[in-house]
Amino acid sequence: MIVINGTPHEIAITDPRRSLLDHLRTDAGLHGPKKGCDQGGCGACTVLLDGRRVLACLTLAAQADGRTVTTVEGVGRDGDLDPLQEAFINHDGFQCGYCTPGQVCSAIGMADEVARGVPSRVSPEIGAASFDLSPDEIRERMSGNLCRCGAYNGIVAAIEETYVGGPR
Amino acid sequence: MKPFTYQRADDVASAVAAAATTPGAVYLGGGTNLVDLMRQNIERPAALVDISRLPARIEIGTDGRLRIPAAATNTDVAADPVVRRDFRIIAEAIVNGASGQIRNMATVGGNLMQRTRCLYFYDAGAHCNKREPGSGCDAVDGHNRMHAVLGASPHCMATHPSDLAVALAALDARVHLAGPAGQRTVELRDLHRLPGDTPHVEHTLEPGELITTVSVPAPPAEARSAYRKVRERASYAFALVSVAALLEVRDGTVVSARLALGGVAAKPWRAASAEAVLTGAPATRASFERAADVALADARPLTHNGFKIPLMRRVIVSTLEELS
Amino acid sequence: MNADPVVGRAVPRRDGPAKVSGAAAFTAEVPVEGTAHAKLVCSTVAAGEITGIDLTEARSAPGVVAIMTHHNAPAMRIAPLLITLRGASFTRAPVMQDARIRWNGQPVAIVVAETPEQADHAASLVRVSYALAEARLVFDDLKAGAPQPDHVQGEAPAVMIGDAEAALRAADTRVDQVYRTPWHTHCAIEPHATTVAWHDDRSLTMWDATQAITHSQATLAEVFSLDLENIRVVSQFVGGAFGNKMMWSHQILCAAAARLAQRPVRLVLSRSDVFRVTGGRTRTEQRVALGARADGTLTALIHEATTTTGISDGFAEQCTFPARVLYGADTFGIDQRVVELHTPANSSMRAPGESVGSFALECAIDELAEQLDVDPLDLRTRFEPAAHPTTGKPFSARHLLEAYRLGAERFGWAERSSAPRSRRDGPWWIGQGVATATYPYTRMPGGRASVTVSADGHATVRTAAHEMGMGTATVQAQYAADHLGLPLDRVHFEYGDSRHPAAVPAGGSAQTVSIIASVVAATRALTAELLRLTSSDSPLAGAGTDDVELRDGGIYLRDGGAGQSWPDILRRAGRDELTGEGAASPPTETAQHAMHSFGVQFCEVRVHDVTGEVRVSRWLGMFDTGRIINPRTATSQFRGAIVMGIGSALSEETIFDERTGRVLNATLAEYHVPVHADIPPIEVAWLGHPDPLAPMAGKGVGEVGMVGVAAAVANAVYNATGRRIRDLPITPDKVLGL
Ligand SMILES: Cc1cc2nc3c(=O)[nH]c(=O)nc-3n(C[C@H](O)[C@H](O)[C@H](O)COP(=O)(O)OP(=O)(O)OC[C@H]3O[C@@H](n4cnc5c(N)ncnc54)[C@H](O)[C@@H]3O)c2cc1C
Ligand code: SF4
Ligand code: FES
Ligand code: FES
Secondary structure: OEEEOOEEEOOOOOOOOOEHHHHHHHHOOOOOOOOOOOOOOOOOOEEEEOOEEEEHHHOEHHHHOOOEEEOHHHOOEOOEOOHHHHHHHHOOOOOOOOOHHHHHHHHHHHHHHHHOOOOOOOOOOOOOOOOOOOHHHHHHHOOOOOOOOOOHHHHHHHHHHHHHHOOO | OOOOEEEEOOOHHHHHHHHHHOOOEEEEOOOOOHHHHHHOOOOOOOEEEEOOOOOOOOEEOOOOOEEEEOOOEHHHHHHOHHHHHHOHHHHHHHHOOOOHHHHHHOEHHHHHHOOOOOOOOOOOOOOOOOOOOOOOOOOOOOOOOOOOOOOOEOOEOOOOOOOHHHHHHHOOOEEEEEEOOEEEEEEHHHOEOOOOOOOOOOEOOOOOOEEEEEEEOOOOOOOEEEEEEEOOOOOOOOOOEEEEEEEEEEOOEEEEEEEEEEOOOOOOEEOHHHHHHHOOOEOOHHHHHHHHHHHOOOOOOOOOOOOHHHHHHHHHHHHHHHHO | OOOOOOOOOOOOOOOHHHHHHOOOOEHHHOOOOOOEEEEEEEOOOOOEEEEEEEOHHHHOOOOEEEEEEOOOOOOOOOOOEHHHOOOOEOEOOOOOOOOEEOOOOOEEEEEEEOOHHHHHHHHHOOEEEEEEOOOOOOHHHHHHHOOOOOOEOOEOOEEEEOOHHHHHHHOOEEEEEEEEEOOEOOOOOOOOEEEEEEEEOOEEEEEEOOOOHHHHHHHHHHHHOOOHHHEEEEOOEOOOOOOOOOEOHHHHHHHHHHHHHOOOEEEEOOHHHHHHHOOOEOOEEEEEEEEEOOOOOEEEEEEEEEEEEEOOEEOOOOOOHHHHHOOOOOEEEEEEEEEEOOOOOEOOOOOOOHHHHHHHHHHHHHHHHHHHOOOHHHHHHHOOOOOOOOOOOOEOOOOHHHHHHHHHHHHOHHHOOOOOOOOEEOOEEEEEEEEEEEEEOOOOOOOEEEEEEEOOOOEEEEOOOOOOOOOHHHHHHHHHHHHHOOOHHHEEEEOOEOOOOOOOOOOOOOHHHHHHHHHHHHHHHHHHHHHHHOOOOOOOOOOOHHHEEEEOOEEEEOOOOOEEEHHHHHHHOOOOEEEEEEEOOOOHHHOOOEOEEEEEEEEEEEEEOOOOOEEEEEEEEEEEOEOOOOHHHHHHHHHHHHHHHHHHHHOOOOOEEOOOOEEOOOOOOOOOOOOHHHOOOEEEEEOOOOOOOOHHHEOOOOOHHHOOHHHHHHHHHHHHHOOOOOEOOOOHHHHHOO
16 A cells, blocks of 8 residues: 555555556556656656655655655645745746656755755765755755756745745 | 566565575665666566665664664665764765665665666676676777776776765775575675676675675774765766775874775775875875875776876875865 | 737746646656557667567567567658758658668667556567678768768858968967867657557547647658648647657657557657667867957958768758857858768757857857957957858847947956966866857748637637747747737637647747747738628728737727727627637748847856866856847746756767767766756846847747857866866866876
C-alpha cells in the first residue's frame, strides 16, 4: 500500500521493474511528476517520500510500499494552490512548465531540510545549528532540478518570497 | 531492464540469507546507481534484495568510533550533529556530491559500491573490459578526460566517482561486512581494487557480502580538515579532481597529515608517501609543494586528462596551505 | 483597439495554474485508449549496411506486439525539409527503407509491446549485425576540402566586398584568430514523445511534442501519401523545444508501427535516444580576421566558418550572419563551408549560427580593442554602420548605440578596469566583459488564424500554434484583446491542434509576429462579415472595413462615431457566433529594409585562482527588439536564452567519439546544462522603440538573448585572468592553461 496525496492506494505491482514514477504517472493517473531523463539527471520526477524529496524515476514502486508519497497534485490545500505555487506564477518561475512540478516538490523538501539542519555545500559553517535560506543557499540546494527554459531567477525569487518573506 | 524479483530485508541476517539463497541476487540500497545501470542494461541482476530499510542509526560506539550503518542515507549522515562537529569532511564531501534528492535516497553502502561513470562503461554499445572482460577498452584511445592518472592499467583507466569515499579514506575508516561465511572487517583503503588485468573485479567483497557499517576513528583533536572538489558546473556534477585533507600543525611544524585524492583513480587514493613527507616538515608552501609532487610522482596522463595532474597539484597545495 | 491597452502589461501566464499544479497534460500524458508502447533499437555504428537482424529472442519476450525493421516497414516517402516550408524535417535520409546506416544512433528497429518496460526489455534483445563502411567522422581531417553550401538559410554562402585579405595585410592593427565551438544538444527537459492512432487506412491522429504542427501534418501527408485533412496533429503543451522538436524519424516510425500493430502506439524517446536519434547544433571552426587603422576604422572584416551536417542534409549554420550585419568595414570577406559527416543532421538550436558565430566575432572585436587600447564598447560605436553594411539596405530600426550607452550606465561599465588581472576578491579574480547581440527579424509566410465572436460577448482566436513556454497563449490574447477592443478576460486563445487554421513553425523568433499578422487578417475578414450582417437601420449600414474601428466589444464608425456591439449584430442576425479567417499578408516588410533585433550583453565573472573554475556573478542584457507585448514573459525569454548561452560558454559540449561517431555523454548527468548554482540574478532591460515596419512594431525576443553571451563570458574571463580562450567551453583546464 502506498498513501498518495493522502489517499491509500492498494498497489498490485505486477512488474517489479515499474518505477515509482511510472506507477504514479500511469497506474495512479497522476502526471504531475514528470519524466525528463529516467536516470537521475534532471529532477523533473521529484516527489516527497515520507516528506523527503526523492527522484521517483530511480525509486522502484515496490520500494515505496508502506510509505506516503506527495506529488505536486497534493501540494495545495482544499483545491487552492499552495503559496509557493502562487509565487511561481507571480515570479514567472517557469516557461514550458515541464520542470515545474519537480521544482515545486523539491523546494518544499528543501525548505524542510533547512529547517531540520541539513547543511549544504555553500553553508558558511557546516557545523552550524541552523542555516539561513540565502539566495546562494537556495541556488545550491535547488541545483538538482534543471530548468532548460532557464527560469532559475524566477524560481529562486518564488522560493525566497515563500520561505524567507519577500524576494531581494 | 531485464525482469527480476524483488524482496525487502528488515535485518542484516535476513538480508544475507536472502542474497545467499536467491540466485543472481544483488543488494539494492537507494537505487540511485543500480536502477540507472539496470535501465541501461549494464547491470542485469535476476533478483534484488532491498536493504534500504535496515536500521540506520548513526552513533558513537563504545570504542569512540563513529558508526554509520550502511543503510543510512547520505543526507542523514551529513546532517548528523556529531558528524558535522567532529568528522566534518564527511559532511562536506557528501554535500559536494550529487543533488539534494539523490543524497536523500543514496545510502552509505551504495555510495561506496557505486560504479564508475566512465562513458564507455555506461554505453552498452562500446567495448569495455569492466563490463565485458576481454572485450577491450574504448577509453584507451578514446575520450578519457575524466579518467584516472593514478593506478590505472592498460585494461582499464576508470575512476571511482564517490566524494564520500575520499573523505572516509582520509579518515582511516573501516568497513564492516556480513556474509554467508560470517562477519569481517576491512580497511576502507582496501575495499576497492585497482584494475590490473581484471577491471571487472572492483572490490574485495566476497559474493553475497553486505556492508553493514562503516566506522571511523575520531580524527586528532587538533587537526584541521577540508574537502575540496573541482568541477566546471557549479553543482550536480562529478569531480574533475577532489582532495580530502587533515592537517595537524604545532609551532609551525606538521605533526600529522592525511591526504586522500578523488577523481584520479579506481579507488579513493590515499597519498601515504605525501603524508610521510609532510610529517615533521615545516608547514610551509615549499613542504606542501614537495608533498604534492610526491603524491603525484607516479601519475601518468592519458590523451585527454593530463590537466588533472597539475590541477590536482594546485588543489593539494592550496588546501594544505589553507589548513596550516 | 482598447482604451486601456493590455499590450505592454506584465500579464501573468494563462497556463500558470495548470503548470504549477501538475494539471497541464503534456504529450506523453494524454490518455489514448488501447495504447501499446514502443522502443527504438538504434545503430551502434556510423556507416555501413545492416547484414542481419535477429529477432528470435525479442519476438518471444513477454508482451511484444510487433517489431518493425526495414524488412517489414511500409514504403514511406522522404520527409520534406523544414526549409522548404512544406515539411518539418532536417534530413532527407529515408526512414527504415533500406539496410544503409548513415549515423550512429539511426533507428534500425522499433519494438512495440504492451507496457513500456516490456518494450524496453524486448528492444534490448534485438541483435543486429553490420558490415562497416568507412565513415566520415574526423572533422579536422575533412575540413580542408569542405565545399561551400548552395545557400546559408537562403542567403549567399559568401560575401566578398573589396579585397579583404589585402586590406588585412595592409592594416595598421590586425587580429587573425581561429575560434572553435563544440556540438551542442538542446536538452529540453521533456523528451520527444509521440502517440499515433490510425482511424482507418487513410486517417490518423498524432499527439506529438512538436513546434511545427502544421508542418508535421504536411510531412505525414507526404510520407504516407495521405490527404492533409485526414491527418490531425495535436500538441497542447510542449515541454521545451529550442528548435529540436521538429519532424524526426521517430514520429514517422511511430506512425508506421501503429499501422503495423493495428492499435495506437506511444513512443517516448529515452534521454540517450534524444541525443542520438535527433540532431543538435553543429560544431564550428571559425576564422575571424580584423584589420583596423590607427583611427579605429575597420578596414577588413573576414569571417570564415566551417560547420557540419549529416549525410543526408541538415543545414549550414549561419555563423557569419552577425558579421554581415553588425559593423561597417571597408572590405568584407565572408565565407561558409560545410563538412558532411556520418552524424545526425544538423538542426536548428536556439539562435542557430548567430550564437556561436557571435562568439568568434565578438571575441575578435575584444581582441582588437585591446590591441588598439580602446574600450571595447567605444570601439564598437566607431564601427556602427549607417546602413546594412553588406546589403546596403536601410535598417528599419537600429538603436544599438543607445543600447550600448544605457546598458553601460546601468551595468557600471565605466568602473571596469581595462587591465586584465587587476581585480581580486580572495581566491577569485574578477573580470567584466561585453558583447553585441543581433538576430534577424523574420516572418514566415503561410500562417493563418481565425477569430470567432459570440453572442455572449467573447472572442476566440484559433491557430495551430505552439506553447512551448514562450507565453504564446498569453501574449496573443493580449494582442487580440487590444486589436478587437475587448477586455482581456473575454478573449480566448486556442492553439495546439491542426484542426485550427494552419500556423507557421515556432522558429526563428517568428511565431509571435506571424500569428499577429494572421490575426489582423482574420479580424479584417470577420469585420467584413459582421458589416455584411448589419441591417439597413444600423448606423453601420453601408460602411466598409476601412470606415470602422473595433472597440468596446463592438464595431463603430471611426473617430468616435456610432456603431453596434457584436452581440447586438449577432442577435439581430439570429446568429450565435461568427468566424472570420485570414492568412497573414506576405512578409514584404523585409523587401526594402534590413530588419534585425539588437542587444548588448554585459557580464561579470569570477575565476578561481587555484582551480580555474569560472562562475558568472552578474549579468545585464540590454535589448533593442521593438515593442514588447508582455514584459514578464519577454524577460523570461531573454533570461532563458542568456542561461543557455552561459551553458555554452562554460560547460556544454556534446562529445562524439570520432572513431565511432557515437555521442558519448548522452545523458543529462554528463551533458552539463547550467544548474541553479551556475546562474546569478540576470538583469534584462530593453529600449522598447517600436519597429515601424513590423506588425505590432515588435521583433522576436526568443533568440537574440543567446547571441553574444559566450563571447561576453570569454571576454570577461580574459579581463579577469589575462587568458584568451578561443575554444568553448571555457573549462578549468583551459583557463589555467594546463
Ligand atoms: C546524476 C547523478 C549525479 C551524481 N553525482 C555524484 C557526485 O557528485 N558525487 C558522488 O559521490 N556521487 C554522485 N552520484 C552517485 C550517488 O552518490 C550514488 O548513486 C549513490 O551514492 C549510490 O547509493 P545507493 O544507495 O543509491 O546505491 P544503489 O544504487 O542502491 O547501489 C549501488 C551499488 O552498491 C551495492 N550496494 C548497495 N548497498 C550495499 C551494501 N550495503 N553492501 C554491499 N553492496 C551494496 C548495490 O548492489 C549496487 O551495486 C550521482 C548520481 C547521479 C545519478
Ligand atoms: S576505462 Fe574501464 S570502464 Fe572505461 S571503457 Fe575502459 S575498461 Fe571500461
Ligand atoms: S526523470 Fe528522474 S531525475 Fe530526470
Ligand atoms: S520551465 Fe521549461 S524546463 Fe523549466
